[in-house]
Amino acid sequence: MRHTVLSLPAALAGVLLLTACGTEQADGPDARPPASGAPCDGQPSGAPASPPSGDPAELERAGVRITGFGGGSRGCALFEITHAGSEPHTYTVTFDFLSDAGAVLDNTERTVAGVEPGRTVSGRIPLDESMAGPRNVSRIRIAKVRSVPADEAPSTAGPCPPSGLRVHADDGDAAMGLRVVSVHLENCGTRPYSLHGYPDVQLLDEGHEPVDGVRILHDGSSVAGGTGADGPALPLVLEPGERAWAGLVWRNTVQAGTPVNAPYVRVRAKSGADWVTVAPELDLGTTGKLGIGPWKKREEEPQDRPPSSP
Incomplete structure (x- = not known):
């Protein structure tokens, strides 16, 4: 697209x-x-x-x-x-x-x-x-x-927001009813930024109203293992230009009850940070839960590294 x-x-x-x-x-x-x-x-x-x-x-x-x-x-x-x-x-x-x-x-x-x-x-x-x-x-x-x-619009490029952080969600992956979306954070400011724990999230429906009755569980393995959105929440310090990510993990299983959809998620890096609203299209089925992974530093990918000097 x-x-x-x-x-x-x-x-x-x-x-x-x-x-x-x-x-x-x-x-x-x-x-x-x-x-x-x-x-x-x-x-x-x-x-x-x-x-x-x-x-x-x-x-x-x-x-x-x-x-x-x-x-x-x-x-x-x-x-x-x-x-x-x-x-x-x-x-x-x-x-x-x-x-x-x-x-x-x-x-x-x-x-x-x-x-x-x-x-x-x-x-x-x-x-x-x-x-x-x-x-x-x-x-x-x-x-x-x-x-x-x-x-509260997400940002991937352009001028750095006043908060000094760019936040956005990717398109995610889906297989056999399992959904995984990553929330990405970049320190585009001029000072180090400290993280420790999990992002705060609020679920919103299509009319931007809060979605109730969904348990927010820390650690993505509370929904499914092998997604990368697991492990302990460790203290991180992002220097200017460094990035971190946290996973949202859910299943769209539908059994008894009314399926829950939450197109929007308000997310902030930590308490006191600015809210950003992303649209990961949470189709939570009747599971009633969403797993949140801890913040992890995004290490430089091989294709992003500058070529070695001869």
């Missing part, structure tokens, strides 16, 4: 039939979608944008909607997002590229940072981002939308 950082937002799940497209306006707090009739990528021969047709529930949801779609070698999809919350949010939206028959040919992801309350931003997805090729893409839909408070 390809990831692109823009400035966008909320939830949308819809399929838009191929019609036409317009030139994307610059993103911004008051940005609106391009006027109907503008061609994709500024091509004079581009087809004018047309309003989407179909079930309104599929084309607009939670403040996000598709506003135009155009095919051909310069085809693109246009969308807009209106944030109705009370604080700025960063949105991550996954788009599926579909064939005529509805098969998913490819997908791409947009991260739109810092959407202010009550503001609307617009964006564009060029069809040539699809490995399937723009001429093979006949429909597009939003497969998933996630949003987090802008001041």
Whole structure:
């Protein structure tokens, strides 16, 4: 999956039939979608944008909607997002590229940072981002939308946050109902950072409300062994540029009861640290527990080491 950082937002799940497209306006707090009739990528021969047709529930949801779609070698999809919350949010939206028959040919992801309350931003997805090729893409839909408070958004690059720490979660591994996701922490500041123990976590549902009734167990082996998220919690000191990780381990077994899903996890390195909200998509089934591994220093990987001097 390809990831692109823009400035966008909320939830949308819809399929838009191929019609036409317009030139994307610059993103911004008051940005609106391009006027109907503008061609994709500024091509004079581009087809004018047309309003989407179909079930309104599929084309607009939670403040996000598709506003135009155009095919051909310069085809693109246009969308807009209106944030109705009370604080700025960063949105991550996954788009599926579909064939005529509805098969998913490819997908791409947009991260739109810092959407202010009550503001609307617009964006564009060029069809040539699809490995399937723009001429093979006949429909597009939003497969998933996630949003987090802008001041709790995870970070993997760019300016170092005021906390001096970058925190994010990876895509994880899954096998036979076992799930393992790693939370990564980097000291991007200028001073050493001390760790001892386990990250603090809070589970949130799709509406960003706390998820109750799940036991948080220290040591990933309380759920399954062999994940690396086990062993004693040892004191660590991360020098500037050094990294650490901690594992989240769970099973999605479903037996009696109601399955529990927690798309979001608020995590902080230790008591008193800043919270960061990640989206590891915890499908906890009816197990009622999540294992947390201790912080471990991430040693330099061989491929990351600079080449030896001759």
